[in-house]
Amino acid sequence: MIGAIRKDFPILSRRINNKKLVYLDNAATTQKPKAVIEAISNFYLNHNANIRRGVHTLSEEATAKFEEVYKKTAKFIGAKSVDEIIFGSGTTEAINMAAKCFENSCFWDKEGEIIVTEMEHHSNILPWMSILDRKENIFGFSNVKNLKVIRINKDGILDLDHLKSLLTSKTKIVAISHISNVLGTINPVKEIVKMVKENSSALVLVDGAQAVPHQKINVQSLGCDFYAFSSHKMLGPTGVGVLWCKKEILEKLPPFLFGGGMIEEVYFDKAVWADIPHKFTAGTSNISGVIGFGAALDYLEKTGLSLIEKQEKELVSYCIDSLSNIPGLTIYGPLDISKRGSVVAFTLFGVHPHDLASVLDSYGIAIRSGHHCAMPLHNKLGISATARASFYLYNTKSDIEALVAGIKKAKKIFKV
Ligand SMILES: Cc1ncc(COP(=O)(O)O)c(C=O)c1O
Known part of the structure; x- marks a missing residue:
């Protein structure tokens, strides 16, 4: 085999x-099977056009191929609907996107606290610090308040009693990795989500960069609110990532990137956003990359x-x-x-x-x-x-x- x-x-x-x-x-990036390389070259050789905005045949073909990947992605992670899938450039952008939208939403207030773990990748620390830093500092963050950090024990396992003690009515988000990219620890996400929900009103974001490629994930059964991962760590091309978010939360988040493709109407004194998930994807997407990612999902599904x-x-x-x-x-x-x-x-x-x-x-x-x-x-x-x-x-x-x-x-x- x-x-x-x-x-x-x-x-x-x-x-x-x-x-x-x-x-x-492979934790840095995985190699690509022929099927992925061919899907990308086939797109450029035979179907290349921008998506959603054209009525010509190539644009319709490209759009159909792109939209198909929403369905494959939703199925792959057990999402309730394709409306919960947002494509970006990778896990890093997905978490930054979540943090920026979250910061300007009804879920956040200035006195809020954020919890991360000692084992996080910088991509799941810095976006949250950017919300909490009290100074505009062009050289770095220098006055971060209200970031709490869950300890790990000597075996690299999260101390869940410590998490419980950190949760307060001010906790607004708990951001944890599913699998550590250094320790390899598989965190008990379901248990963590349950504890967070029982002891606070916080949302839970999971960095799944090292998990989705390696084990079957079902975001609904995990119970978390956001889940982020990268295509290139699961046989797909670089420059594609996914932010999954529960529909009822996504509907309450404002967009953070503005431009073409994310609007319903624009005037000089007002604008109306497109429906989710499109209101979160301004500009031309990485079309060939997403199509290549679709081929990677097919390969993983076929292998099991x-x-x-x-x-x-x-x-x-x-x-x-x-x-x-x-x-x-x-x-x-x-x-x-x-x-x-x-x-x-x-x-x-x-x-x-x-x-x-x-x-x-x-x-x-x-x-x-x-x-x-x-x-x-x-x-x-x-x-x-x-x-x-x-x-x-x-x-x-x-x-x-x-x-x-x-x-x-x-x-x-x-x-x-
Ligand atoms: C746990 C974890 N989170 C986030 C990232 C960032 O992923 P990307 O560089 O694809 O945005 C990585 C990449 O190594 C990772 O291992």
């Missing part, structure tokens, strides 16, 4: 530094998320077992596989993660090193950087064996 899957990804047969490519940087999840669990388990046997190597996040997604971040005593990643690259192995846009988390862990291997449906046990062999070679090179 994996052999057949790998054949769908032309880049996997590339050689890097004269070695077979071992691609273990349950198979992908099962395969990845086996890989993560094998990776953790193998890395645990290397002296001087520390793995971060829960070791219990049932609580962990498919990223494994680690450090090797005496070797900077960037140096380790460079040595591995010389053997054709691509991993990520750095703070992975989670600087507060690394500060909490008392380290400046980690090395991170992350998996997807085309990875095999032999990729992990190559990683382990590469780390052992690096140990020899650095004499640690």
Whole structure:
């Protein structure tokens, strides 16, 4: 099965530094199957036109192909309707969009408090800080008030008692990642939403960038209010992301981006917005990207998320077992596989993660090193950087064996 899957990804047969490519940087971005590449090139070769505004054949074809992806996306995440789907450029833009619309809505007031977690990606911290910063500062935020942060324990698990103690009548939004891009921790979103709703009137936003690609998500059963994710982390092209939001909330949010395509009527003294979701998408969308994303969704549906999840669990388990046997190597996040997604971040005593990643690259192995846009988390862990291997449906046990062999070679090179 994996052999057949790998054949769908032309880049996997590339050689890097004269070695077979071992691609273990899937949490940063995934490789693209032929079906996605062909869907994009087919659009430009045969159907290219702007959408919704033309009555000519090409525009109607492009519009039909684009609209189809709303349906596929809604089905993929279990949304109630296509009206709840907003396409943007990625998770980052989706969360910024949510924050900007939220800031100008009836859900926010100036005394409000926002809760995030210690394990968040910067994309799920900074947009909220932008609401809470009390100073206009062109160099950065310098006076952020009312941001509360849920602690993690030593295993990288959220302390839910701490969350409960942080919730007040002033809490307006709780923004959490579904799966941490560093610790791999799978947060119990359903339980968190229940706790938030029982103890406050806050809305819950979930950063699903590392979850939607790897396990079946149903936004309705999670009970959250917003859910954000990126196409490029799930076989689709870059420059496409999704913000899902409950219809009844979306209807109460003002738009944050103004321009063509988001209006019903415009005069010099007034304007009337289009219906949701179009009032949130001003300007020309990434049409070819969204169509490519549709092909990625088809590919994932055809392969089956349950198979992908099962395969990845086996890989993560094998990776953790193998890395645990290397002296001087520390793995971060829960070791219990049932609580962990498919990223494994680690450090090797005496070797900077960037140096380790460079040595591995010389053997054709691509991993990520750095703070992975989670600087507060690394500060909490008392380290400046980690090395991170992350998996997807085309990875095999032999990729992990190559990683382990590469780390052992690096140990020899650095004499640690
Ligand atoms: C948990 C998490 N949130 C947000 C993002 C940002 O995603 P994007 O760069 O696609 O906007 C990432 C990307 O690494 C991520 O891992």
